[in-house]
Amino acid sequence: MHDQASVLRNLASREKHKSKMRVIAVTSGKGGVGKTNFTVNLALALAEYGQRVIILDGDLGLANVDIAFGLTARYTIEHLLSGEKTIEQILLTGPLGIGIIPGGSGVQGLANLEHDQLANVVVNLGRLERMADLLIIDTGAGLGHTVINFLQAADDIIMVITPEPTALTDAYGLLKTLRKEAGEVPIHIVINRVKTEADALATYKRLEVAVSKFLHGSLNLLGWVYDDPLMGRAVMQQVPLGISYPESSAYRCIQWIAGTVTGIYLSPPRQAGGIRGFLSTLLRSF
Structure with missing residues (x-):
């Protein structure tokens, strides 16, 4: 794996971009x-x-981002890794020009690439830098090896939790692991399905106190999303909430959070590594 990461760094050094795409990993305990x-x-x-x-x-x-947009993926990242397709050919286009890279089990293949395959993947994924300002990774839940690899390679982590005690316990477990594996990556908390602002703040406080006391770390409250029956209705319709019910209370919360994320992107606390920096760190960790 060390040799693979060295090859990637050499390939990455051949092309430098003034503007680097920011990589944000969204996860949950x-x-x-x-x-x-x-x-x-x-x-x-x-x-x-x-x-x-x-x-x-x-x-x-549970690779299902395409389904949430009401789309069907014909090709996935596996076709990119095998050299059958280019990044442009596997990339789905959703509403407002959002790109979707169907991943599924194919993302594990990043760990087992030969030199020629690696060069092809770097060239293909390197083109994302010209296509997007932000790459958002929808990781799996929990403490899986691939999940941790994605999180430690990202520029920022957004952790989604709910007020339920089990969700808080699992979130703490993930934070404990991240403290060891991804100590430098900023962690932003979003509390989902809250009844009131007071519920959100109380939930965050419980988690923050535990992290401060036992892990000697810090968190950032990014925002919260109200429990909204329209979210469930949008899921059943396979149309994102922001399109089907843009005036809903939950989506207004997400718009507020997006404004904060945009501010983080414009004035980041740490320099973004871009797609090549992300890949270099990711491959080194497999």
Whole structure:
């Protein structure tokens, strides 16, 4: 794996871009907290702010970003890794020009590329830098090896939690792992399905106190999303909430969060590594 990362760094050094795409990984400590729906609607809200966004579906078990947009993926990242297709050929186009890279189990193939394959993938994924300002990775939930690799390679992490005690326990477990594996990556918390602002703040406070006391770390509250029955209706319709019910309370919260994310992107606390920096770190960790 060290040799593969060295090859990637050499390839990456041949092309330098003044503007680097920012990589944001969206994750959760457990499944069922609304992570993918949040990711899809965050992408829509960011596109409304004028950001060019591409989503990489990095959930190996439940790759369903395309389904959330009402699309069907004919090709996935596996076809890119095999050399059968280019990045442009596998990239789906969603509403507002949002790009979707169908991933599924194919993302694990990044760890097993030969030199010629690696060069092809770097050239293809390198073109994303000209296509988008932000790459959002919808990771799987929990502490899987591939999930941790994605998180430690990202420029920023957004962790979606809910007020349920089990969600908080699992979120703490993931934060404990990230403290060891991805200590330098800023972690932003979004609390989903809250009844009131007070519920959101109380949930965040419980998690923040535990992290400060036992992990000696810090978090950033990015925002919260109200529990909204229209979200469930949008999921059943396979039309993102931001399109089917743009005036809903949940989507207004996500628009507010997107505004904050845009601010982070414009004035980042740490320099973005771009797609090549992301790939270099990712491959080194496999």
